[in-house]
Amino acid sequence: MSHRIAAKITGVAGYVPPQVLTNADLEKLVDTSDQWIRERTGIRERHRVEKGVAASHLATEAAKKLLAQTKTNPGDIDLIVVASVTPDMMFPATACLVQDRIGAKNAWGFDLSAACAGFAYALTVGAQFVGAGTHKKVLVIGSDVMTSILDYQDRATCILFGDGAGAVLVEPAANNGEGILDFHHDVDGSGGMHLCMPGGGSLNPSTHETVEKRMHYVHQEGSQVFKYAVRRMAELSCQLIERNGFSGRDLTLIVPHQANLRIIRAMQERLGLDDSKVMVNIDRYGNTTAATIPLGLRDAVEQGRLHKGDLVLLITVGAGFTTGGGAFFARMDSARRNSNSAGAQGRGTGEVALHPAVEKDSGISRTGGALGLAPCRQGRNKRPRQLADDVHQVVVGADQAKALDPLLERRSDFVQIGEDGKVSGAQRTAIETRSSARTFRNGLSSYARDHRPPIIYGELDERHD
Numbered sequence: 403m404s405h406r407i408a409a410k411i412t413g414v415a416g417y418v419p420p421q422v423l424t425n426a427d428l429e430k431l432v433d434t435s436d437q438w439i440r441e442r443t444g445i446r447e448r449h450r451v452e453k454g455v456a457a458s459h460l461a462t463e464a465a466k467k468l469l470a471q472t473k474t475n476p477g478d479i480d481l482i483v484v485a486s487v488t489p490d491m492m493f494p495a496t497a498c499l500v501q502d503r504i505g506a507k508n509a510w511g512f513d514l515s516a517a518c519a520g521f522a523y524a525l526t527v528g529a530q531f532v533g534a535g536t537h538k539k540v541l542v543i544g545s546d547v548m549t550s551i552l553d554y555q556d557r558a559t560c561i562l563f564g565d566g567a568g569a570v571l572v573e574p575a576a577n578n579g580e581g582i583l584d585f586h587h588d589v590d591g592s593g594g595m596h597l598c599m600p601g602g603g604s605l606n607p608s609t610h611e612t613v614e615k616r617m618h619y620v621h622q623e624g625s626q627v628f629k630y631a632v633r634r635m636a637e638l639s640c641q642l643i644e645r646n647g648f649s650g651r652d653l654t655l656i657v658p659h660q661a662n663l664r665i666i667r668a669m670q671e672r673l674g675l676d677d678s679k680v681m682v683n684i685d686r687y688g689n690t691t692a693a694t695i696p697l698g699l700r701d702a703v704e705q706g707r708l709h710k711g712d713l714v715l716l717i718t719v720g721a722g723f724t725t726g727g728g729a730f731f732a733r734m735d736s737a738r739r740n741s742n743s744a745g746a747q748g749r750g751t752g753e754v755a756l757h758p759a760v761e762k763d764s765g766i767s768r769t770g771g772a773l774g775l776a777p778c779r780q781g782r783n784k785r786p787r788q789l790a791d792d793v794h795q796v797v798v799g800a801d802q803a804k805a806l807d808p809l810l811e812r813r814s815d816f817v818q819i820g821e822d823g824k825v826s827g828a829q830r831t832a833i834e835t836r837s838s839a840r841t842f843r844n845g846l847s848s849y850a851r852d853h854r855p856p857i858i859y860g861e862l863d864e865r866h867d
Contacts, residue, residue: 409532410581415468416568416700418449444663448564448688456490458499460567461545480537482511485520485692520692522726544692553619564688568696585728593723631719636672659718660684660694
């Protein structure tokens with residue numbers, strides 16, 4: 403069962419501190435080499451804060467960039483959720499510090515700790531407030547200063563992490579053709595001690611002994627984390643894609659947590675995805691924990707890899723073990739696709755004008771780009787068989803349209819139909835049905851890997867608007 407939320411990401415921004423720590427720099431600190439690091443992690447450099455710069459400062463910079471980019475008044479922000487395992491201090495919450503610095507006087511907020519899965523969890527929480535209708539604008543931030551808890555005598559961990567922050571703005575989604583489609587999160591507490599910082603909490607408060615035992619640094623059993631991350635990231639990706647009626651071919655981009663390039667490639671191989679569908683920037687930032695996914699989204703937008711209506715998947719595994727994933731239709735545009743002329747197939751880039759004859763006949767003037775409605779005044783039983791053969795699309799009777807709306811509106815392309823019934827469409831398998839809505843829904847799901855947007859064909863009247 404999917405968990406659609408009536409919320410969408412309307413903007414993304416990120417910030418990394420200017421100081422760069424290269425593999426060559428690490429060679430001077432620990433017994434390692436540039437080649438060793440690249441071969442095992444894919445990292446060539448990462449960013450590191452100056453002394454006195456904390457997670458709240460990085461989060462504030464990312465938030466300011468986002469507000470400026472989206473032209474959002476700080477006073478309009480309702481909620482701030484900050485994901486971090488390196489807060490400035492135990493209390494107050496980092497969200498409180500960010501709220502004050504950006505001038506979001508009407509916002510409340512809190513921190514969320516789920517390590518590398520923190521941003522995915524925070525995004526779901528923020529989206530739920532928006533989807534419930536209680537909030538209009540929620541700021542979700544992932545920010546970590548991992549270099550503050552790294553042991554530079556432990557070459558297995560100190561080479562992996564960097565500092566950074568990313569932020570997204572979540573707002574209400576106007577229709578089912580945009581926004582957050584689904585999410586899934588779970589934890590496996592049996593893996594808690596495989597990746598942890600044992601000192602500094604109520605179990606091991608800070609003492610001379612905990613400091614001498616180096617308990618205030620990241621401790622990791624790399625092989626255990628690697629195996630769990632590869633398995634769960636691939637499993638969760640498949641689960642989110644398949645239960646929403648999609649396949650890897652429908653996916654535009656997956657933005658995985660940037661923990662290790664080998665983990666990403668292993669997941670990618672299991673999913674059968676080519677490089678163009680996988681966001682990778684670990685070579686420049688390392689593992690920034692809660693910031694990896696928003697930084698990945700930011701880079702994808704800047705690189706022109708995301709367009710409105712694209713299907714995007716976020717996948718992450720973190721300490722705990724925590725697992726998080728979400729699927730959404732992109733709202734932020736890298737570069738708008740060109741709209742096609744009336745009477746031709748479009749690409750889900752917003753509202754598209756219908757053919758004038760169709761508008762006159764059906765009374766429908768515009769559509770959101772998910773599907774087209776074909777008027778047929780002569781009755782659905784007289785529908786020309788050639789239509790399905792020519793278009794190679796899913797054909798649905800108008801009498802079934804209402805029951806299937808939530809399912810049908812998830813398709814990515816727009817089908818334009820003229821008065822003569824001719825359509826310009828993708829070459830995909832056609833399905834002809836005269837069955838009930840429930841039966842057809844089951845049949846449509848079984849064809850999810852192959853089909854394109856349905857054509858609603860039949861008599862249109864006031865019930866089918």
